[in-house]
Amino acid sequence: MAEIKRAYQPNKRTTSTPRNVVPKQAKQPLTSLFTKDNYKWMALGAIVVAIGMFLMSGGRNENPNQFDPKLVYGTMRITVAPIIILLGLVIEIYAIFRKPKQEAVEEKTV
Template identity: 40%
Template sequence: MSNNKLAFSKINYIIMLAGVAVLMLGFFIMTQDTEPYGFGTLGLTLGPIVVVLGFVIEFVAILYKGKKEE
């Protein structure tokens, strides 16, 4: 009963870390907006697009199945 199989493989965790890095980058981009209340291009357009891309990467990391080893 000592079958210590993880839920995800190593590549899944690497993709998840990349997704977290993209999410952090998106939130950082939103903080760099100089317009009041974040109504500039960085706060309303570029930052949210990068954040959504980060969530898409996380979704892919959860659903990714590697090649089966025979």
């Protein structure tokens, strides 16, 4: 039994700090993924999509017992509203992929 205790020597790596611990000086401040401009563009895109949805909802039929194809299949519901919704989605994609200006990034890191 004494021979086994002498043969076992702990690994020096186990006594040091773990590898996944980052030293304090290496930590960087957290920066936001988006800037104010990105959020403004996102809000604009959401508003445009909401307007397109509102236009797609259309009008109200005065007589609920009678079907009026002019209200259901109108140009505003079938053509204009989907184009406006797609425009809003394009604005959203632009807002997500838009890179911040270099001055805005430098101001946040200082």
